[in-house]
Amino acid sequence: MPTQSPLPARLQSVQRQHIEHIFQLGEGLEVPQLPAQPTIRRSWLRCLNEYQLDPTQPRPARVVPQQILIEHRESVDELLHVARAGVDQLYQQIAQLGYVLLLTDHRGITVEFRGDPNQDQQLRKAGLYLGADWDERFAGTCAVGTCLHDRQAIICHRQEHFDASHISLTCTAAPIADPQGNVMAVLDISALQSPTQHESQNFSLSLVTLYARMIEDAYFLQRYRDCLMVRLDTSREFVHVNGRGLIAIEENGQMIAANAVGRDLISEHQRRWPPWSDHHTPMLGELFECEIADVLSINSATDDQLRAFRARVDNTIYFISLLEPRRPRPAQQAQPLASSLPEPLVRLGADDPAMRKVQKLAERLRNEASVNVLISGETGTGKEVVARALHDSGNRSKGPFIAVNCAAIPEALIESELFGYEAGAFTGGRAKGMRGLIPQAHGGTLFLDEIGDMPLALQTRLLRVLAEREVMPLGANKPEKVDIRVITATHRNIDAMIQQGEFREDLYYRLNGAQLRLPALRDRADKLYVIRRVFDDIIKERASSQSPRLRADAISALLAYAWPGNIRQLKNALAFALATSESDEITVHDLPEQCLSQRITQQSPHKPADAHGNTDHTLLEMLKSQHWNISAVARALGVSRPTIYRQMQRQGIMPPNWQG
Numbered sequence: 001m002p003t004q005s006p007l008p009a010r011l012q013s014v015q016r017q018h019i020e021h022i023f024q025l026g027e028g029l030e031v032p033q034l035p036a037q038p039t040i041r042r043s044w045l046r047c048l049n050e051y052q053l054d055p056t057q058p059r060p061a062r063v064v065p066q067q068i069l070i071e072h073r074e075s076v077d078e079l080l081h082v083a084r085a086g087v088d089q090l091y092q093q094i095a096q097l098g099y100v101l102l103l104t105d106h107r108g109i110t111v112e113f114r115g116d117p118n119q120d121q122q123l124r125k126a127g128l129y130l131g132a133d134w135d136e137r138f139a140g141t142c143a144v145g146t147c148l149h150d151r152q153a154i155i156c157h158r159q160e161h162f163d164a165s166h167i168s169l170t171c172t173a174a175p176i177a178d179p180q181g182n183v184m185a186v187l188d189i190s191a192l193q194s195p196t197q198h199e200s201q202n203f204s205l206s207l208v209t210l211y212a213r214m215i216e217d218a219y220f221l222q223r224y225r226d227c228l229m230v231r232l233d234t235s236r237e238f239v240h241v242n243g244r245g246l247i248a249i250e251e252n253g254q255m256i257a258a259n260a261v262g263r264d265l266i267s268e269h270q271r272r273w274p275p276w277s278d279h280h281t282p283m284l285g286e287l288f289e290c291e292i293a294d295v296l297s298i299n300s301a302t303d304d305q306l307r308a309f310r311a312r313v314d315n316t317i318y319f320i321s322l323l324e325p326r327r328p329r330p331a332q333q334a335q336p337l338a339s340s341l342p343e344p345l346v347r348l349g350a351d352d353p354a355m356r357k358v359q360k361l362a363e364r365l366r367n368e369a370s371v372n373v374l375i376s377g378e379t380g381t382g383k384e385v386v387a388r389a390l391h392d393s394g395n396r397s398k399g400p401f402i403a404v405n406c407a408a409i410p411e412a413l414i415e416s417e418l419f420g421y422e423a424g425a426f427t428g429g430r431a432k433g434m435r436g437l438i439p440q441a442h443g444g445t446l447f448l449d450e451i452g453d454m455p456l457a458l459q460t461r462l463l464r465v466l467a468e469r470e471v472m473p474l475g476a477n478k479p480e481k482v483d484i485r486v487i488t489a490t491h492r493n494i495d496a497m498i499q500q501g502e503f504r505e506d507l508y509y510r511l512n513g514a515q516l517r518l519p520a521l522r523d524r525a526d527k528l529y530v531i532r533r534v535f536d537d538i539i540k541e542r543a544s545s546q547s548p549r550l551r552a553d554a555i556s557a558l559l560a561y562a563w564p565g566n567i568r569q570l571k572n573a574l575a576f577a578l579a580t581s582e583s584d585e586i587t588v589h590d591l592p593e594q595c596l597s598q599r600i601t602q603q604s605p606h607k608p609a610d611a612h613g614n615t616d617h618t619l620l621e622m623l624k625s626q627h628w629n630i631s632a633v634a635r636a637l638g639v640s641r642p643t644i645y646r647q648m649q650r651q652g653i654m655p656p657n658w659q660g
């Protein structure tokens with residue numbers, strides 16, 4: 001805890017007194033003037049002890065630079081789109097009362113703002129502004145930061161703020177959760193001045209909580225707009241206008257996802273009747289006393305388009321209405337963007353903000369052969385697929401696409417493979433010599449995968465090829481002109497490699513004319529689309545005349561899993577299920593064991609994967625569970641055996657039979 005240093009003279013007496021109170025709480029003294037709300041007291045203590053914030057040094061508001069703001073906004077692109085109408089409606093109601101409105105992302109950065117332009121200066125100074133950072137670790141106790149920490153709606157009124165420069169503000173915030181229940185944004189209304197009584201803000205709390213819930217539900221409906229949606233409420237009159245529960249289902253009644261009210265009901269049900277397996281999500285007909293046929297016929301068979309069913313868990317009657325899916329016609333299956341994109345790029349994804357960015361940029365770059373493209377992303381995210389799509393959609397599509405995996409070729413052979421050699425160039429070479437992969441790509445695209453594994457000496461030669469557009473095969477005395485587009489890919493952190501002298505900075509800049517960053521599968525909003533696409537691809541590739549269906553329980557499990565090996569691992573899991581299932585339906589029981597880790601109602605914040613796509617403990621755990629069978633682990637993760645060996649080496653993992 002910071003000790004109390006002499007207070008700066010510029011502080012007003014009210015600020016001095018506030019700072020005294022904070023120190024008194026830190027010292028465990030009971031003082032009547034201290035805030036009553038336990039959440040605020042806990043937050044003050046966090047600020048002192050955990051974040052080591054010094055209350056005697058009030059900090060000016062921090063507004064992030066424009067470029068950073070753009071990145072934060074892009075990461076919640078879909079939410080912003082959905083939330084805009086709610087934000088405007090709420091602001092209309094509060095503007096006259098002197099409030100402003102902030103919508104922040106899950107890191108506390110203000111990504112949407114409404115306020116009175118006449119107060120611009122004052123609002124900016126107070127941090128009530130677009131781009132303002134309200135993370136508790138920086139700003140101290142405040143509505144947004146403390147709401148993010150405690151995951152619940154909160155009023156932070158005047159002296160409840162930690163930082164003495166915020167104590168004239170009154171702020172009220174409520175969290176907005178994603179369909180898995182993780183907080184993805186915070187809605188806040190704040191005013192520069194307010195009455196002193198805390199109770200004056202109770203109405204703000206109700207209002208902001210209501211709008212946060214509406215935005216959350218609008219986002220949920222948007223996410224699952226291609227599914228059948230059950231809407232429920234305990235009031236018959238309110239189901240159509242404000243049915244609070246939402247559950248997305250398959251036609252057979254299997255539940256895919258639910259909003260907060262729906263998740264609570266499902267959790268309650270599962271607490272009472274624990275699922276017989278961890279991976280079992282109940283059918284709608286288990287949750288309510290209903291036949292799925294009765295639910296599916298609501299719109300055609302009932303006049304007021306709703307039916308009442310009893311929840312089994314507490315016998316409450318719920319009125320249920322049904323929203324039909326907005327099923328896109330097959331030709332337009334991908335997304336609204338589709339119409340403007342060439343087909344190979346359309347297939348890459350549907351409606352995920354990060355993938356949309358990749359698709360848009362690829363569309364601009366497809367005919368710009370002079371711009372070298374670097375594709376980054378964890379292992380198995382589809383870097384080669386994207387490189388090929390870029391080639392297939394551009395004006396070189398009739399030319400060759402030569403893919404080279406720099407990690408797969410032994411170091412000693414990379415040079416001759418890439419550049420080729422003349423007859424008799426070295427002993428052991430083919431008698432007639434060999435045309436290198438670079439010249440083979442003439443008129444088309446050269447895709448260098450795992451560029452981080454290219455030995456340093458060869459990096460220099462590659463740089464020369466890129467600069468002069470010619471190659472000199474080993475043993476040749478005359479260079480050969482090459483016209484190639486170069487696309488490279490890596491899952492490694494090249495910046496770190498440059499720092500360690502393992503990668504040439506000048507080559508990196510030349511290769512990185514534009515960068516396409518592929519999202520990890522677990523972060524993709526269009527996971528359902530990817531699952532269906534990969535499944536359809538495997539069915540098409542199979543010689544079999546049967547085309548099994550992927551059942552909703554399998555889809556739920558696939559949606560819930562973290563996929564450290566990304567799309568490749570997903571593909572392997574589905575191929576495994578198709579190969580081993582004897583029925584015409586793939587169910588959750590057909591999936592490989594390690595995919596079955598989470599349930600619909602569980603909140604499981606994923607540990608971010610490292611540069612190789614694994615969480616720290618994944619590899620070790622998998623090796624142990626597979627009895628150190630490297631091939632089995634490689635298959636399960638969807639990577640090659642050498643990749644597993646390399647990762648074991650990097651993570652310092654040694655099999656028991658290698659240890660002295």
Ligand SMILES: Nc1ncnc2c1ncn2[C@@H]1O[C@H](COP(=O)(O)OP(=O)(O)OP(=O)(O)O)[C@@H](O)[C@H]1O
Nearest residue numbers: 348378379380381382383384385491533534567568
């Ligand atoms: N958009 C997609 N649709 C269908 N299948 C895909 C898609 N993207 C990737 N895949 C499949 O996932 C697997 C891995 O893709 P790819 O080899 O392109 O990944 P990568 O990122 O290059 O992997 P690595 O880092 O290991 O080189 C391939 O079998 C590919 O067919």
